[in-house]
Amino acid sequence: MTTFKNFIGGEWVEPSTGDYFENRNPADTTDLVGRFPRSGAEDVQRAVESAQRGFALWRRTPAPARGDVLRRVGDLMVRRKEEIADLMTREMGKPLNETRGDVQEGIDTAFYAATEGRRLFGHTVPSELRSKWAMSFRRPVGVCGIITPFNFPMAIPTWKMFPALLCGNACVFKPAEDVPHTGHVLVEILLEAGLPPEVIQLVHGFGETVGKSIVEHPDVPVISFTGSTETGRIVGETCGRMHKRLSLEMGGKNAQIVLDDADLDLALEGVLWGAFGTTGQRCTATSRLILQKGIHDRFLADLEKRASALRLGDGRKDGTDVGPLIHEASREKVESYVEIGQKEKADLVLGGERPSGKDLQNGHFFQPTIFAGVKAGSRLEQEEIFGPVLSVIRVDSADEAFRINNDVKYGLSSSLYTRDVNLAFRALETLDNGITYINAPTIGAEAHLPFGGVKQTGNGHREGGWEVYEFYSETKVGYLDYSGTLQRAQIDNYLGTPD
Ligand SMILES: NC(=O)C1=CN([C@@H]2O[C@H](COP(=O)(O)OP(=O)(O)OC[C@H]3O[C@@H](n4cnc5c(N)ncnc54)[C@H](OP(=O)(O)O)[C@@H]3O)[C@@H](O)[C@H]2O)C=CC1
Numbered sequence: 001m002t003t004f005k006n007f008i009g010g011e012w013v014e015p016s017t018g019d020y021f022e023n024r025n026p027a028d029t030t031d032l033v034g035r036f037p038r039s040g041a042e043d044v045q046r047a048v049e050s051a052q053r054g055f056a057l058w059r060r061t062p063a064p065a066r067g068d069v070l071r072r073v074g075d076l077m078v079r080r081k082e083e084i085a086d087l088m089t090r091e092m093g094k095p096l097n098e099t100r101g102d103v104q105e106g107i108d109t110a111f112y113a114a115t116e117g118r119r120l121f122g123h124t125v126p127s128e129l130r131s132k133w134a135m136s137f138r139r140p141v142g143v144c145g146i147i148t149p150f151n152f153p154m155a156i157p158t159w160k161m162f163p164a165l166l167c168g169n170a171c172v173f174k175p176a177e178d179v180p181h182t183g184h185v186l187v188e189i190l191l192e193a194g195l196p197p198e199v200i201q202l203v204h205g206f207g208e209t210v211g212k213s214i215v216e217h218p219d220v221p222v223i224s225f226t227g228s229t230e231t232g233r234i235v236g237e238t239c240g241r242m243h244k245r246l247s248l249e250m251g252g253k254n255a256q257i258v259l260d261d262a263d264l265d266l267a268l269e270g271v272l273w274g275a276f277g278t279t280g281q282r283c284t285a286t287s288r289l290i291l292q293k294g295i296h297d298r299f300l301a302d303l304e305k306r307a308s309a310l311r312l313g314d315g316r317k318d319g320t321d322v323g324p325l326i327h328e329a330s331r332e333k334v335e336s337y338v339e340i341g342q343k344e345k346a347d348l349v350l351g352g353e354r355p356s357g358k359d360l361q362n363g364h365f366f367q368p369t370i371f372a373g374v375k376a377g378s379r380l381e382q383e384e385i386f387g388p389v390l391s392v393i394r395v396d397s398a399d400e401a402f403r404i405n406n407d408v409k410y411g412l413s414s415s416l417y418t419r420d421v422n423l424a425f426r427a428l429e430t431l432d433n434g435i436t437y438i439n440a441p442t443i444g445a446e447a448h449l450p451f452g453g454v455k456q457t458g459n460g461h462r463e464g465g466w467e468v469y470e471f472y473s474e475t476k477v478g479y480l481d482y483s484g485t486l487q488r489a490q491i492d493n494y495l496g497t498p499d
């Protein structure tokens, strides 16, 4: 069993508190992954001071050279992909094919960031005046606080840190306490790739202490947070009061809509993956399935059959389809929603219990669960559960489906299965989500397009794509006048006097 350290001030150090927490495998809690620092405010203070020094150096490193570091990061991740996937599954639970995908997302983000080092575009535009240049360009902002959730231990930190670093910022990184090992390896890789040590700080610990201290630190002008809407609201209040730049990526209640004309086999594959992949612990997970009346009964019967065949187990073992939930509190939350569903008189057609298998007793497993006859507006239909629970809603028409899709407080992802191209385009316009998939599940974002949602899913910023580079940089405008005169007259009269 290994005891891990923080990375602060350019070296691996013990926490000032002298305290550690245990990280255990959610598929088998007798398996101790390691002990990680339970850091305090003093560690954050040292990390921010060091990051400021790192920032002073890094901001002066040319952007293409910063991009080269990130390209090497991508190369190293390719080399260590299997190892990282394995350790991620051990600490987080999702099966190896999914953790490989998580690492791949980090690799894609690294290579995409590397190319941005040679773009990071500003604009050069014609000036209103003669002999004058007018342009905009991008500058870094400062020390960025990076606070991430447990469900994508590699992808989400890379979505945040790689663009932040490419833009010339320094980062103070606090991974979720449930997945500190993946965070540790990511920092190892950044250092091995040649990132100057003080540009990255890793402070392990709990949200209420380490996360809060980062958010409240006056010398951290940028916070990027992904997590629950409840925690995001707290973070947002502080950042608003302190006038910080903040990116929030929060909850979802995503729907897959299947219309009567859909390719049903395709839609079935989509919902199985969208609802039960990552044990439903994706912000983009399909937690509502909206079925049009003509195909409702047939589709539900097929879904029940397929979902009941999914194999729960240790994600590191061959043949496992669905891993455990991240911890006991998540399992209890899922159970509480099963109770809520029953009280709301929804029809429990599958699951709803802890599995009985002998080899599943040491993990936080829960059966894939399906409720049918769920009413629009009920708690089951409205609230984020973050577990393997799917609510099925029957509708008469596409318009009713669209209305129900939109009638929740979240707006991350949606999916429509239809063969009607006109309806597909109408859905793209009508559905109130940051991302809409046509004939594909609610999951599967790509690194070079903006990722994020509307309403209470976020605050208008996006991860990924070009948009994230705007978040991590300031636009500055430069004017250069070589006329040698103060061109006042031309301000009053654009035509000015002829040369
Ligand atoms: N829209 C999006 O892109 C995504 C959204 N999510 C959302 O994340 C949630 C699940 O992730 P989960 O990890 O449980 O989310 P949490 O909100 O519990 O935690 C997210 C991070 O915030 C930290 N934190 C907790 N309290 C505070 C605080 N007071 N101040 C600062 N930081 C704090 C946590 O620390 P600690 O280590 O103690 O947990 C963790 O690192 C779901 O709601 C899901 O929808 C997930 C992925 C993507």
Ligand SMILES: O=C(O)CCC(=O)C(=O)O
Pocket: 151, 152, 155, 281, 282, 283, 284, 285, 442, 443, 444, 445, 446
């Ligand atoms: O499924 C995706 O597209 C990405 C999902 C994700 O990042 C998340 O759920 O946290």
